[in-house]
Amino acid sequence: KNEVEQSPQNLTAQEGEFITINCSYSVGISALHWLQQHPGGGIVSLFMLSSGKKKHGRLIATINIQEKHSSLHITASHPRDSAVYICALDRGSTLGRLYFGRGTQLTVWP
Amino acid sequence: DAGITQSPRYKITETGRQVTLMCHQTWSHSYMFWYRQDLGHGLRLIYYSAAADITDKGEVPDGYVVSRSKTENFPLTLESATRSQTSVYFCASSGSGAGELFFGEGSRLTVL
Numbered sequence: 121k122n123e124v125e126q127s128p129q130n131l132t133a134q135e136g137e138f139i140t141i142n143c144s145y146s147v148g149i150s151a152l153h154w155l156q157q158h159p160g161g162g163i164v165s166l167f168m169l170s171s172g173k174k175k176h177g178r179l180i181a182t183i184n185i186q187e188k189h190s191s192l193h194i195t196a197s198h199p200r201d202s203a204v205y206i207c208a209l210d211r212g213s214t215l216g217r218l219y220f221g222r223g224t225q226l227t228v229w230p
Numbered sequence: 231d232a233g234i235t236q237s238p239r240y241k242i243t244e245t246g247r248q249v250t251l252m253c254h255q256t257w258s259h260s261y262m263f264w265y266r267q268d269l270g271h272g273l274r275l276i277y278y279s280a281a282a283d284i285t286d287k288g289e290v291p292d293g294y295v296v297s298r299s300k301t302e303n304f305p306l307t308l309e310s311a312t313r314s315q316t317s318v319y320f321c322a323s324s325g326s327g328a329g330e331l332f333f334g335e336g337s338r339l340t341v342l
Contacts, residue, residue, distance in 0.1 A: 153331070163320060163333040206272070217288065218331070220272040 150212030253321030
């Protein structure tokens with residue numbers, strides 16, 4: 121069983137819609153990362169959080185440590201948001217060792 | 231330009247050949263990592279390094295060798311490539327072991 125599960129695997133939306141991607145995990149963590157991977161492969165770190173909520177532009181990430189759950193929200197989605205979004209856990213045991221989810225493929229149509 | 235760069239971006243080789251993927255970062259980050267990304271598996275850690283001359287195995291180290299003689303470089307060598315090593319390889323760096331990761335553009339390796 122993978123320690124980190126993302127849902128949905130695939131998500132299609134119309135431009136302007138509010139998007140939610142979920143990440144559930146089953147182990148203790150020190151932090152959780154959200155990453156974005158565009159077609160062509162480049163990976164960008166969006167958020168690293170250990171509690172509460174962070175916001176950057178139209179992106180919002182939340183985490184509930186007690187429920188072992190995190191969400192990534194995109195407000196007013198745009199076709200350029202089309203990418204794979206990856207949740208990764210830092211368990212704090214081995215420095216830099218992250219446990220990655222399999223990603224959510226988001227496609228936003230104009 | 232500042233950043234983290236990988237080379238080559240694309241490589242086709244044959245089974246049994248030695249291949250080296252290069253990774254260079256200009257931030258003087260202490261931590262560097264090599265991941266492979268395969269369909270159905272997500273990203274998996276191959277090796278990591280906490281500083282020059284300090285390296286350690288990750289989740290899938292078999293068949294790979296790394297070195298880190300200088301802080302800015304972290305090459306990954308496949309000593310005798312196998313078809314199962316066909317993958318996309320990502321190098322990453324971090325200023326601290328628990329901080330934000332910065333990824334290279336990836337190296338797509340095909341072993342025939």
